[in-house]
Amino acid sequence: xxxxxxxxxxxxxxxxxxxxxxxxxxxxxxxxxxxxxxxxxxxxxxxxxxxxxxxxxxxxxxxxxxxxxxxxxxxxxxxxxxxxxxxxxxxxxxxxxxxxxxxxxxxxxxxxxxxxxxxxxxxxxxxxxxxxxxxxxxxxxxxxxxxxxxxxxxxxxxxxxxxxxxxxxxxxxxxxxxxxxxxxxxxxxxxxxxxxxxxxxxxxxxxxxxxxxxxxxxxxxxxxxxxxxxxxxxxxxxxxxxxxxxxxxxxxxxxxxxxxxxxxxxxxxxxxxxxxxxxxxxxxxxxxxxxxxxxxxxxxxxxxxxxxxxxxxxxxxxxxxxxxxxxxxxxxxxxxxxxxxxxxxxxxxxxxxxx
Amino acid sequence: xxxxxxxxxxxxxxxxxxxxxxxxxxxxxxxxxxxxxxxxxxxxxxxxxxxxxxxxxxxxxxxxxxxxxxxxxxxxxxxxxxxxxxxxxxxxxxxxxxxxxxxxxxxxxxxxxxxxxxxxxxxxxxxxxxxxxxxxxxxxxxxxxxxxxxxxxxxxxxxxxxxxxxxxxxxxxxxxxxxxxxxxxxxxxxxxxxxxxxxxxxxxxxxxxxxxxxxxxxxxxxxxxxxxxxxxxxxxxxxxxxxxxxxxxxxxxxxxxxxxxxxxxxxxxxxxxxxxxxxxxxxxx
Numbered sequence: 001x002x003x004x005x006x007x008x009x010x011x012x013x014x015x016x017x018x019x020x021x022x023x024x025x026x027x028x029x030x031x032x033x034x035x036x037x038x039x040x041x042x043x044x045x046x047x048x049x050x051x052x053x054x055x056x057x058x059x060x061x062x063x064x065x066x067x068x069x070x071x072x073x074x075x076x077x078x079x080x081x082x083x084x085x086x087x088x089x090x091x092x093x094x095x096x097x098x099x100x101x102x103x104x105x106x107x108x109x110x111x112x113x114x115x116x117x118x119x120x121x122x123x124x125x126x127x128x129x130x131x132x133x134x135x136x137x138x139x140x141x142x143x144x145x146x147x148x149x150x151x152x153x154x155x156x157x158x159x160x161x162x163x164x165x166x167x168x169x170x171x172x173x174x175x176x177x178x179x180x181x182x183x184x185x186x187x188x189x190x191x192x193x194x195x196x197x198x199x200x201x202x203x204x205x206x207x208x209x210x211x212x213x214x215x216x217x218x219x220x221x222x223x224x225x226x227x228x229x230x231x232x233x234x235x236x237x238x239x240x241x242x243x244x245x246x247x248x249x250x251x252x253x254x255x256x257x258x259x260x261x262x263x264x265x266x267x268x269x270x271x272x273x274x275x276x277x278x279x280x281x282x283x284x285x286x287x288x289x290x291x292x293x294x295x296x297x298x299x300x301x302x303x304x305x306x307x308x309x310x311x312x313x314x315x316x317x318x319x320x321x322x323x324x325x326x327x328x329x330x331x332x333x334x335x336x337x338x339x340x341x342x343x344x345x346x347x348x349x350x351x352x353x354x355x
Numbered sequence: 356x357x358x359x360x361x362x363x364x365x366x367x368x369x370x371x372x373x374x375x376x377x378x379x380x381x382x383x384x385x386x387x388x389x390x391x392x393x394x395x396x397x398x399x400x401x402x403x404x405x406x407x408x409x410x411x412x413x414x415x416x417x418x419x420x421x422x423x424x425x426x427x428x429x430x431x432x433x434x435x436x437x438x439x440x441x442x443x444x445x446x447x448x449x450x451x452x453x454x455x456x457x458x459x460x461x462x463x464x465x466x467x468x469x470x471x472x473x474x475x476x477x478x479x480x481x482x483x484x485x486x487x488x489x490x491x492x493x494x495x496x497x498x499x500x501x502x503x504x505x506x507x508x509x510x511x512x513x514x515x516x517x518x519x520x521x522x523x524x525x526x527x528x529x530x531x532x533x534x535x536x537x538x539x540x541x542x543x544x545x546x547x548x549x550x551x552x553x554x555x556x557x558x559x560x561x562x563x564x565x566x567x568x569x570x571x572x573x574x575x576x577x578x579x580x581x582x583x584x585x586x587x588x589x590x591x592x593x594x595x596x597x598x599x600x601x602x603x604x605x606x607x608x609x610x611x612x613x614x615x616x617x618x619x620x621x622x623x624x625x626x627x628x629x630x631x632x633x634x635x636x637x638x639x640x
Binding site: 050051052071072073074075076077078079081083085086087088089098099102103130146147150 | 533536538539542543544545546549554557558634637638
């Protein structure tokens with residue numbers, strides 16, 4: 001039952017501008033991911049939400065009311081930290097029950113609620129252990145339980161999986177998503193891992209140098225990025241310089257790319273002859289050896305056989321390179337001339353840098 | 356890294372030699388001395404006896420002095436802790452030049468020789484000294500207080516010089532507490548006081564414990580300050596011991612007093628460590 005509106009948030013340290021007008025929204029029950037490389041401002045945004053940082057400008061509205069004057073201990077937000085921040089001198093049960101003890105709940109209530117949440121995150125039996133006596137994955141679940149047991153208005157997760165190994169990361173990722181959806185808690189999630197962001201989020205904000213480069217659903221972020229930076233950050237991408245850009249309809253353009261004239265979808269509002277790039281994700285490219293249906297032709301530079309698939313890099317005669325994934329039964333090698341078919345419905349025209 | 360046992364011992368040798376020559380030998384020597392009979396024309400006699408210990412333990416006067424020494428050191432330690440904790444807190448938050456400056460300020464009592472520092476106190480605390488004059492000027496007192504040669508002045512002077520020994524370990528412990536713990540407890544609803552009480556204070560205990568032990572041991576053994584600022588009216592164990600050793604040349608009896616004091620101090624330290632062991636174990640991350 002919590003909506004969040006971040007409006008034009010600004011934050012600077014001495015001479016470094018960490019947030020340069022960040023705007024975001026989260027509807028009730030949504031998980032919004034802040035995605036970006038280190039230093040892009042994603043953690044700073046989260047820390048402003050948590051109340052650990054005071055922004056220099058802008059506003060944060062929760063359920064329509066500004067929370068900037070509410071100290072972090074009154075915000076009733078659950079925070080999960082990258083290093084878990086468990087209290088080393090308290091047992092697992094004491095860590096989880098700490099917030100309830102602060103609320104002066106009865107001993108019985110604390111016990112039941114701690115027990116229930118521990119069952120939820122599958123920690124039963126570890127009540128009396130100290131944090132240093134349990135594994136990283138278990139520590140992470142304690143941190144999660146500790147935040148959830150207070151039924152927070154908002155859940156803030158700062159790279160919660162960064163310190164886990166790959167197998168655990170997958171497990172905890174689904175646990176977080178399941179719990180978040182079951183309880184219907186609105187959540188903000190900070191990560192630099194695009195696959196994590198894709199898999200978990202309702203909405204993704206790709207951040208770049210203290211700004212939100214694009215705020216949209218995972219599908220849109222991946223298939224219809226607003227600029228090259230976003231496309232690059234959200235997965236494997238091929239870019240070809242587009243010439244003679246000609247709008248034909250709202251969000252549709254005819255362009256000249258690598259010697260061919262094609263019609264593609266793209267970012268709305270591009271002007272005639274604007275500098276633009278065509279995004280081709282590897283999975284929208286198919287290798288064709290015959291050449292008759294090919295849109296492009298090129299020369300194989302590298303080819304790696306991965307068993308289940310074939311990863312190829314192909315140089316186009318007009319310049320530019322394409323990476324693609326082919327079925328493993330194609331027998332192609334370096335130096336072969338091949339044709340490439342494009343799924344034009346999944347090609348996307350966009351500016352190199354959004355205006 | 357795999358290192359041969361021989362090499363390990365060889366590397367430990369200088370330290371072991373140092374401990375043997377400067378600790379084991381003198382203490383053994385002193386224990387032996389404490390059982391010697393008193394001599395008439397020399398500091399000690401030929402034979403061995405229990406008489407010094409029975410004399411000390413059988414005489415209420417020595418019990419009283421021992422109690423005063425242990426008790427005063429306890430007060431000094433407690434005051435030191437109270438004064439040092441906020442200083443350590445500020446020091447642990449300081450960075451760059453500010454930190455260097457604060458370190459220098461905190462170490463400043465140790466930069467003066469022990470005699471100079473105590474004579475300084477004598478001047479400051481004199482009847483017409485600056486302390487009394489300021490208090491009168493501020494209207495807090497009407498007539499000068501007799502500060503010199505009081506127990507309070509001894510305690511004040513000892514707290515002054517021992518603060519660094521308390522500040523530094525606590526500062527170290529506070530620096531080791533990640534900021535995220537404070538933030539986590541705040542996000543769970545803890546007020547600043549609750550964060551301090553539940554998180555900061557228990558987790559700084561690994562610094563409090565060595566600070567307390569260090570200051571206590573130093574305070575019990577302090578000689579110059581009580582001798583100069585305490586006057587003739589009150590005796591502490593170190594002043595008694597020095598009196599026996601260099602005044603009346605009763606080396607066996609002086610040694611016995613020293614052994615009793617050392618033993619009592621160790622007992623207090625062990626007791627304190629045992630009582631706080633569990634707390635410390637938990638807080639050691």
